[in-house]
Amino acid sequence: xxxxxxxxxxxxxxxxxxxxxxxxxxxxxxxxxxxxxxxxxxxxxxxxxxxxxxxxxxxxxxxxxxxxxxxxxxxxxxxxxxxxxxxxxxxxxxxxxxxxxxxxxxxxxxxxxxxxxxxxxxxxxxxxxxxxxxxxxxxxxxxxxxxxxxxxxxxxxxxxxxxxxxxxxxxxxxxxxxxxxxxxxxxxxxxxxxxxxxxxxxxxxxxxxxxxxxxxxxxxxxxxxxxxxxxxxxxxxxxxxxxxxxxxxxxxxxxxxxxxxxxxxxxxxxxxxxxxxxxxxxxxxxxxxxxxxxxxxxxxxxxxxxxxxxxxxxxxxxxxxxxxxxxxxxxxxxxxxxxxxxxxxxxxxxxxxxxxxxxxxxxxxxxxxxxxxxxxxxxxxxxxxxxxxxxx
Amino acid sequence: xxxxxxxxxxxxxxxxxxxxxxxxxxxxxxxxxxxxxxxxxxxxxxxxxxxxxxxxxxxxxxxxxxxxxxxxxxxxxxxxxxxxxxxxxxxxxxxxxxxxxxxxxxxxxxxxxxxxxxxxxxxxxxxxxxxxxxxxxxxxxxxxxxxxxxxxxxxxxxxxxxxxxxxxxxxxxxxxxxxxxxxxxxxxxxxxxxxxxxxxxxxxxxxxxxxxxxxxxxxxxxxxxxxxxxxxxxxxxxxxxxxxxx
Numbered sequence: 001x002x003x004x005x006x007x008x009x010x011x012x013x014x015x016x017x018x019x020x021x022x023x024x025x026x027x028x029x030x031x032x033x034x035x036x037x038x039x040x041x042x043x044x045x046x047x048x049x050x051x052x053x054x055x056x057x058x059x060x061x062x063x064x065x066x067x068x069x070x071x072x073x074x075x076x077x078x079x080x081x082x083x084x085x086x087x088x089x090x091x092x093x094x095x096x097x098x099x100x101x102x103x104x105x106x107x108x109x110x111x112x113x114x115x116x117x118x119x120x121x122x123x124x125x126x127x128x129x130x131x132x133x134x135x136x137x138x139x140x141x142x143x144x145x146x147x148x149x150x151x152x153x154x155x156x157x158x159x160x161x162x163x164x165x166x167x168x169x170x171x172x173x174x175x176x177x178x179x180x181x182x183x184x185x186x187x188x189x190x191x192x193x194x195x196x197x198x199x200x201x202x203x204x205x206x207x208x209x210x211x212x213x214x215x216x217x218x219x220x221x222x223x224x225x226x227x228x229x230x231x232x233x234x235x236x237x238x239x240x241x242x243x244x245x246x247x248x249x250x251x252x253x254x255x256x257x258x259x260x261x262x263x264x265x266x267x268x269x270x271x272x273x274x275x276x277x278x279x280x281x282x283x284x285x286x287x288x289x290x291x292x293x294x295x296x297x298x299x300x301x302x303x304x305x306x307x308x309x310x311x312x313x314x315x316x317x318x319x320x321x322x323x324x325x326x327x328x329x330x331x332x333x334x335x336x337x338x339x340x341x342x343x344x345x346x347x348x349x350x351x352x353x354x355x356x357x358x359x360x361x362x363x364x365x366x367x368x369x370x371x372x373x374x375x376x377x378x379x380x381x382x383x384x385x386x387x388x389x390x391x392x
Numbered sequence: 393x394x395x396x397x398x399x400x401x402x403x404x405x406x407x408x409x410x411x412x413x414x415x416x417x418x419x420x421x422x423x424x425x426x427x428x429x430x431x432x433x434x435x436x437x438x439x440x441x442x443x444x445x446x447x448x449x450x451x452x453x454x455x456x457x458x459x460x461x462x463x464x465x466x467x468x469x470x471x472x473x474x475x476x477x478x479x480x481x482x483x484x485x486x487x488x489x490x491x492x493x494x495x496x497x498x499x500x501x502x503x504x505x506x507x508x509x510x511x512x513x514x515x516x517x518x519x520x521x522x523x524x525x526x527x528x529x530x531x532x533x534x535x536x537x538x539x540x541x542x543x544x545x546x547x548x549x550x551x552x553x554x555x556x557x558x559x560x561x562x563x564x565x566x567x568x569x570x571x572x573x574x575x576x577x578x579x580x581x582x583x584x585x586x587x588x589x590x591x592x593x594x595x596x597x598x599x600x601x602x603x604x605x606x607x608x609x610x611x612x613x614x615x616x617x618x619x620x621x622x623x624x625x626x627x628x629x630x631x632x633x634x635x636x637x638x
Contacts, residue, residue: 005492006495013478013489
């Protein structure tokens with residue numbers, strides 16, 4: 001092609017210029033690293049507290065007042081009874097203990113009279129990681145009480161079912177894979193952010209930055225059509241955007257593979273095929289995002305001004321991703337041709353273990369690319385405006 | 393060869409350029425002289441093809457700039473009002489970038505860059521990033537990249553603006569060299585000494601119009617002043633002791 005040389009020259013120059021900008025590289029690596037690591041820490045600690053509920057160490061004050069009950073507790077799987085602290089409330093406040101069970105000294109007396117005996121569970125409700133433990137203790141106490149109630153009724157010649165008019169049973173239908181998908185619904189959002197952050201620096205610097213330095217006018221004096229310049233800048237921004245997406249995905253997957261999923265009751269299984277599908281989905285989107293930032297920044301007179309615009313613009317592709325965490329976009333293939341939304345929808349199907357057809361991937365990719373090309377063309381047109389060339 | 397005829401440009405209510413006519417021949421240095429705000433830069437921007445005139449024609453080596461700006465840019469080298477360098481690129485990279493945009497081959501690019509670096513005395517700083525360059529060094533880099541495709545028509549907007557004595561001298565040498573090579577050199581200035589030291593022909597612009605056009609001697613004769621600066625002040629209508637000069 002006639003303009004290939006000039007196109008590559010522009011792309012190469014912008015890449016060299018962008019990579020020499022330490023600020024941009026630091027942002028890129030930082031954003032690619034930070035989010036997955038943060039996420040890993042979060043999920044690992046959730047897994048830790050779930051394990052804490054299964055292997056429950058329960059401090060009990062006044063165990064001697066209810067030897068039968070305490071013995072029963074100690075026999076339940078994973079439960080270990082330890083003597084409680086002298087001042088239970090202070091110990092929980094000081095975070096020495098997550099919870100303490102207190103048995104009143106009239107426990108046996110009231111039991112013997114078939115009255116209601118009191119237990120106290122000292123907790124601190126703001127402590128997130130203590131919640132699974134509290135739930136477990138409640139369930140254990142409830143179970144013991146239920147057994148006793150049945151025995152008392154039987155002893156009085158009453159069928160236990162009389163006192164339990166309704167029984168609720170949970171029937172879990174979501175597959176382990178679907179539960180994993182809910183947990184992984186942040187992944188497309190993460191990759192979209194990575195694409196934006198990766199391409200942003202070059203996209204801004206090669207448009208708004210070019211205007212700020214006054215280098216746009218000399219650049220446009222070269223006998224090269226505007227679309228070639230715009231496309232070269234777009235290629236450079238896209239290259240870094242895609243690199244950022246790939247880097248981010250590699251790091252995230254490696255972090256996720258190290259999380260103790262079995263403690264969360266989930267089998268983590270993301271195949272290489274699924275990761276590849278995810279990349280095929282997000283990379284064309286990264287090209288679209290680069291074009292979007294490029295176009296918007298062309299209207300800014302300086303780097304700072306562009307960052308101001310983009311602060312708002314960035315929300316646009318991120319919002320559906322955040323919403324998708326609450327309202328899953330899965331099983332909505334008609335969204336495919338809408339850039340951003342389509343990618344979120346298809347990605348949640350991929351991660352949900354129900355990969356959509358190849359033609360949907362193609363549709364989403366072609367649509368994102370077409371929108372990107374349109375934006376690059378609009379950028380080229382904006383670069384011919386006198387107000388943009390000379391307005392500083 | 394540059395031929396401008398009946399050029400007009402309006403910004404809102406202001407008619408910045410109102411009918412500029414001029415011709416700049418090959419092998420001569422033509423100075424565009426005028427006070428600040430006279431319309432020099434606007435005229436040069438229209439000549440560069442980046443600004444569309446409201447009326448009039450511009451031809452560079454018989455290429456119509458308005459109809460075929462890209463074709464005209466191929467035969468022009470321009471040092472625009474804003475030098476606009478990239479702080480993270482070296483001087484050599486600047487020159488090579490523009491050479492590639494002009495479609496020069498890799499070998500020619502290397503050779504031209506090396507020659508321009510020698511010609512403009514940039515040898516010691518050629519491979520340094522331009523972030524720390526002085527005003528004179530920046531202007532040289534901007535000039536070098538404007539000349540990399542060996543244009544027959546060279547247009548310089550205030551080329552000696554902000555330069556010290558040595559840099560100014562070097563710039564004058566380059567301009568004379570281009571003229572001796574047979575180029576059509578056109579530059580704008582509001583400094584009388586610049587124009588009188590270099591120009592074979594002077595076009596005085598004031599208030600968006602050409603008010604005088606000729607050799608330095610013509611202008612002195614036309615205004616009956618021995619001093620070119622007095623002639624300029626009179627022609628540009630900067631003093632109102634002499635009514636209608638246009």
